[in-house]
Each structure stands twice: as C-alpha cells, then as structure tokens.
Amino acid sequence: MKRALWMVPVAAVGVAAARKAGAAARGGDDRAGDRWLTVTVNRPTEDVRQDGKLPDALERLSDRIDVRLRPAPGDRGTELAARLKEPTPPAPVSLPARLAGQDPRQEVRLALREAKAVLETGEVMLPDTPPTIRPTPGGRLVGLFGRRSGGEGVL
Structure with a gap:
C-alpha cells in the first residue's frame, strides 16, 4: 500500500515531463x-x-x-x-x-x-463575510484552499 502511494506523484511528474517533451518536439512553446x-x-x-x-x-x-x-x-x-x-x-x-x-x-x-x-x-458580486458564525472543519478546509488559490477563485 505504501509503495503504491509514492508512485502517484512520481507518475504525475513523469506525465508532465512527457507532455512538455512532446510539445517541444512539435515545435510548441511551453x-x-x-x-x-x-x-x-x-x-x-x-x-x-x-x-x-x-x-x-x-x-x-x-x-x-x-x-x-x-x-x-x-x-x-x-x-x-x-x-x-x-x-x-x-x-x-x-x-x-x-x-x-x-x-x-x-x-x-x-x-x-x-x-x-x-x-x-x-x-x-462578493460573498457575505463571514459566511458562518463559528468556524467549522469544512469551512476551515475551504478557507485554506481559498487562500492557496491566489485570489483567483479556483481551488
């Protein structure tokens, strides 16, 4: 199980590298x-x-x-x-x-x-702030991802 978990990020990096190499081979610009x-x-x-x-x-x-x-x-x-x-x-x-x-x-x-x-x-249009009276676990998670989105509104 642990072995399979570390393979996911490695595979993702491999796919990204292959896409970049393919774009360069086609004359594309990254x-x-x-x-x-x-x-x-x-x-x-x-x-x-x-x-x-x-x-x-x-x-x-x-x-x-x-x-x-x-x-x-x-x-x-x-x-x-x-x-x-x-x-x-x-x-x-x-x-x-x-x-x-x-x-x-x-x-x-x-x-x-x-x-x-x-x-x-x-x-x-802007959302009402704060959306809830008390912070909830789900709200904290959404807040974390919202801050990481760089103000773009994309998680």
Missing part, C-alpha cells in the same frame, strides 16, 4: 503565460467597448495588456481576451510566484472576471 486569457460576455461587442473605451477593470491595466474583442461562437455574446504585453516566465518558474499571489497573470484574470461581472450585472 510559455503558457503568453496565451490569451478569455471570458465570454453575454453582451454585443458594441456594449463591451462603449465609446472606444474598455471596462474600468481592464482600463487600469491598458498600458500592460493587449485586449482583443470578437463575437462569440453561435452568436452568444462577445469573447473578451487579454494577455500581458511582456513575456512571462514559463510555468515551472512561475509556480512559486503564483502560490505567493505575485504572478502578474493573476491580475489579468481578476480584471477579466470583474469586467465580465460589471458588463453583465452592473456590479461585482
């Missing part, structure tokens, strides 16, 4: 930070970029990001995409920064989520 981060907004393109201006959350970052707007597939709103102008380090290097909440892509993700919320609902 710089995932240069990808476009995209959200679909349930609004026409004219509403997303009113008077040629981006939503406030993205406007604050306009000197550091490129923004792309295009109609979403199936006439379902607008795809709002952003990426940093400067290249970011590859994933293995940026992992500690991401866990510490210092990855610059996190700010872009947050700005996209805020822009989507404001465009669709008119405000950024």
Whole structure:
C-alpha cells in the first residue's frame, strides 16, 4: 500500500515531463503565460467597448495588456481576451510566484472576471463575510484552499 502511494506523484511528474517533451518536439512553446486569457460576455461587442473605451477593470491595466474583442461562437455574446504585453516566465518558474499571489497573470484574470461581472450585472458580486458564525472543519478546509488559490477563485 505504501509503495503504491509514492508512485502517484512520481507518475504525475513523469506525465508532465512527457507532455512538455512532446510539445517541444512539435515545435510548441511551453510559455503558457503568453496565451490569451478569455471570458465570454453575454453582451454585443458594441456594449463591451462603449465609446472606444474598455471596462474600468481592464482600463487600469491598458498600458500592460493587449485586449482583443470578437463575437462569440453561435452568436452568444462577445469573447473578451487579454494577455500581458511582456513575456512571462514559463510555468515551472512561475509556480512559486503564483502560490505567493505575485504572478502578474493573476491580475489579468481578476480584471477579466470583474469586467465580465460589471458588463453583465452592473456590479461585482462578493460573498457575505463571514459566511458562518463559528468556524467549522469544512469551512476551515475551504478557507485554506481559498487562500492557496491566489485570489483567483479556483481551488
């Protein structure tokens, strides 16, 4: 049983290394930070970029990001995409920064989520805090994972 448990992380590292080697062999780049981060907004393109201006959350970052707007597939709103102008380090290097909440892509993700919320609902909805009167074991666990998500809302 103990032998099987240590094999899981080793297998995961092996799979990640094989994927990276495969991408390099195909001529791919492992710089995932240069990808476009995209959200679909349930609004026409004219509403997303009113008077040629981006939503406030993205406007604050306009000197550091490129923004792309295009109609979403199936006439379902607008795809709002952003990426940093400067290249970011590859994933293995940026992992500690991401866990510490210092990855610059996190700010872009947050700005996209805020822009989507404001465009669709008119405000950024936040949960009530504290959600319970007393801490529960499950609440502590969710709090731990929430802190580890780097403010991205992804566990």
